[in-house]
Each structure stands twice: as C-alpha cells, then as structure tokens.
Amino acid sequence: MKIYIVPQEQIGKLGGELIARQLQAKPDSVLGLATGSTPIPFYKEWISLVKQGKISFARARSFNLDEYVGLPGGHPQSYRTFMRENLLDHIDLPASASDIPNGQAKDLEAECRRYDKALEDIGGIDWQLLGIGHNGHIGFNEPGPSLTAGTHVVELAEETREANSRFFASIDEVPTQAITVGMGTILKARQIVLVAQGESKAGIVAEALTGPVTTELPASFLQLHGSVTVVLDEAAASKLPASLIESAKGANPV
Numbered sequence: 135m136k137i138y139i140v141p142q143e144q145i146g147k148l149g150g151e152l153i154a155r156q157l158q159a160k161p162d163s164v165l166g167l168a169t170g171s172t173p174i175p176f177y178k179e180w181i182s183l184v185k186q187g188k189i190s191f192a193r194a195r196s197f198n199l200d201e202y203v204g205l206p207g208g209h210p211q212s213y214r215t216f217m218r219e220n221l222l223d224h225i226d227l228p229a230s231a232s233d234i235p236n237g238q239a240k241d242l243e244a245e246c247r248r249y250d251k252a253l254e255d256i257g258g259i260d261w262q263l264l265g266i267g268h269n270g271h272i273g274f275n276e277p278g279p280s281l282t283a284g285t286h287v288v289e290l291a292e293e294t295r296e297a298n299s300r301f302f303a304s305i306d307e308v309p310t311q312a313i314t315v316g317m318g319t320i321l322k323a324r325q326i327v328l329v330a331q332g333e334s335k336a337g338i339v340a341e342a343l344t345g346p347v348t349t350e351l352p353a354s355f356l357q358l359h360g361s362v363t364v365v366l367d368e369a370a371a372s373k374l375p376a377s378l379i380e381s382a383k384g385a386n387p388v
C-alpha cells in the first residue's frame with residue numbers, strides 16, 4: 135500500500151498525476167468512478183487537464199460504484215446527475231462509454247446482474263477510485279456481519295443517510311436504498327486509489343488502514359489488496375501512526 139499525504143489544495147493535482155499515469159500506460163483503461171465530496175478535486179483537475187490537451191478519456195470506459203434507488207435520473211442528487219455535472223459533461227469520454235447502475239429499474243435484481251455482466255464482459259476494472267464513508271463504507275458496501283461480492287441492492291445505514299442529508303432538503307428525502315457494486319468487484323480492480331479528506335475521516339482512515347480486517351469496516355479489506363494507493367490530506371491522515379505519516383510525507387510526488 136502506497137500512502138501519499140499532501141496539503142488539501144494539492145489533492146486535485148495529485149489526482150491529475152495519478153490518472154495521467156494510468157491513461158498513459160493504458161489509454162483504454164476501464165475506470166471505476168466514485169461520487170460524494172471526496173472525488174471533486176480530482177474531477178476538477180481531470181477536466182482542466184483534458185481542456186489543456188494533456189490527457190484524454192476518448193478510449194477509456196467508466197463504471198460508477200453506486201446509485202440511489204428511486205431517484206429519477208434527472209434528480210439533482212442522483213449520482214447520474216452528479217457525474218454529468220462534475221465530470222462527464224466536461225471531458226472527452228464518449229457518452230456511450232460510461233455506465234452507472236440504474237436506480238429506477240423496475241427489476242433491480244436484473245439491473246444488478248446486467249451491471250455485473252457488463253463489468254465481466256469488459257474484463258473488470260483497471261483503476262478504481264474510492265472515497266470512504268464515516269462508517270468505513272466503500273461504494274455503498276455498509277458495515278455488517280457479512281459483505282456481498284457482486285452488485286446488489288443495499289439498505290443504507292442510518293449514519294450514511296444522515297451524512298448525505300446535507301445534499302437534500304431533509305433526511306426524509308434521502309433514499310433508504312441504493313445499488314452498489316460489491317466488494318468482490320472492488321477488490322478485483324487491478325489498481326485502487328482511496329481518497330479521504332478532512333479531520334472527520336481521520337479516525338476511520340486510521341482504523342481502515344491499520345486495524346483488523348473486518349466486515350464491520352469494509353474499507354479494511356483494502357489491506358488485502360496488492361495495489362492500493364491512498365491519498366490523504368493532512369487532516370485525514372492525522373490519526374495514523376507517526377512513523378507512517380513521516381514515511382508517507384516523504385513520498386509525496388507533487
């Protein structure tokens with residue numbers, strides 16, 4: 135596991151560097167993309183790099199991690215809308231090359247199988263971007279006694295609905311369910327980039343990276359993956375062991 139700790143204002147720049155390396159090595163990369171506040175600095179930088187002609191997504195494919203169940207696709211808080219506004223409408227990835235679970239599908243189970251098949255047919259994810267929930271979820275794989283390998287419908291944890299209620303008029307409007315890719319899909323990605331920012335994530339980041347691997351903290355399973363890059367700002371890194379912070383700071387590539 136490679137850990138980078140950078141000042142908050144450099145998170146985007148590092149995100150640009152990481153995607154540029156990936157697209158240079160494999161222009162037709164299959165990218166796993168995330169929503170939430172966390173990836174926004176990455177996406178801003180990617181848009182800027184595309185506009186400058188420094189990177190191109192023209193040959194890439196993208197698959198999003200998750201989507202709320204029941205929100206219309208055009209709803210301002212649907213992840214489909216989020217992706218269009220924050221990335222997809224501003225880069226050269228062809229519209230037909232991005233896939234997001236359809237949270238409005240009449241048959242949600244069939245939609246999950248469709249998504250898994252699309253991922254399998256394309257050979258899985260090359261480069262997976264992840265945020266982390268305050269309870270340690272990745273995608274919407276919530277803590278619990280077990281985890282699910284494939285794409286599935288999940289009941290959102292109350293703390294997740296509370297955390298995400300900041301984007302809605304009230305918590306009552308936050309959907310209770312979502313479709314998420316499973317832990318198997320995430321852990322099969324050839325390269326994983328986990329990003330966290332802010333002091334409120336410091337505790338869960340330290341637990342996920344240095345505590346026991348447990349289904350009660352889904353992000354802890356990243357310790358078992360052979361190719362994870364962790365990008366933290368100084369606040370999100372503040373509860374890591376001091377020795378880890380020192381060596382990570384020395385590795386900063388931007």
Ligand SMILES: O=P(O)(O)OC[C@H]1O[C@](O)(CO)[C@@H](O)[C@@H]1O
Pocket residue numbers: 168169170171172173199200264265266267268272273274
């Ligand atoms: O980045 P945020 O807004 O803190 O959200 C944490 C995580 O929860 C999700 O919103 C759920 O998938 C992720 O997209 C995100 O990485």
